[in-house]
Amino acid sequence: MSGVDMNMPILIVDDYKTMLRIIRNLLKQLGFDNVDEATDGAAALQKLRDKNYGLVISDWNMEPMSGLQLLKEVRADGKLASLPFVMITAESKTENVVAAKQAGVTNYIVKPFNAATLKQKLSAVLGNF
Numbered sequence: 566m567s568g569v570d571m572n573m574p575i576l577i578v579d580d581y582k583t584m585l586r587i588i589r590n591l592l593k594q595l596g597f598d599n600v601d602e603a604t605d606g607a608a609a610l611q612k613l614r615d616k617n618y619g620l621v622i623s624d625w626n627m628e629p630m631s632g633l634q635l636l637k638e639v640r641a642d643g644k645l646a647s648l649p650f651v652m653i654t655a656e657s658k659t660e661n662v663v664a665a666k667q668a669g670v671t672n673y674i675v676k677p678f679n680a681a682t683l684k685q686k687l688s689a690v691l692g693n694f
Contacts, residue, residue: 568692569691569692569693569694570619571596571597571598571694572598572599573597573599573618573619573620574599574600574601574616574617574618574619575592575597575599575600575601575618575619575620575621575622576600576601576602576603576609576612576613576618576620576621576622577589577592577600577601577602577603577621577622577623578602578603578604578605578606578608578609578621578622578623578624578627578632578635579602579604579623579624579627579653580604580605580624580627580628581624582604584624584653585602585604588622588653588683589602591679591680591683592622592683594680595680595683595684595687595694596694601616601618605627605628605629605630606623606627606629606630606631606632606634606635606638607629607630609621609623609635610635610638610639613639613642613645613648614642614644614645618648619648619649619691620648620649620650620651620687620690620691621635621639621648621649621650621651622651622653622674623635623636623650623651623652623653624652624653624654625652625653625654625655625656625661625665626654626655632652632653632654633652633664633665633668636650636652636665636668636669636670637668637669640668640669646669649671649672649690649691650669650670650671651670651671651672651673651674651686651687651690652665652670652672652673652674653674653675653676653678654673654674654675654676655675655676656675657675671690672686672687672689672690673686674686
């Protein structure tokens, strides 16, 4: 029996609707059904302040607020500071990884990825499930 709450609310943030659908489907394959969506950082922050999420999965490249800016806002908010935050990016540039780590990212996923990669990354964040 895993210690991971499979019913915990997860917020996925991406300005690309197709990507939201892909991530939602992968999470569903892994057993996570309680998934909310936001299409930009500002909307995501509002949702995060209104509801207790167990995890945020955010794209890096978004307008007007990037995933990195969202991460910094989350880490600066006392109530959200310890929330697990997984960043998704198309580029694995070292400076991006370093910037995200400095800003307090919990884990990092490079596109394209599949359910197995997502499970591995989430297990590292949440514990095995």
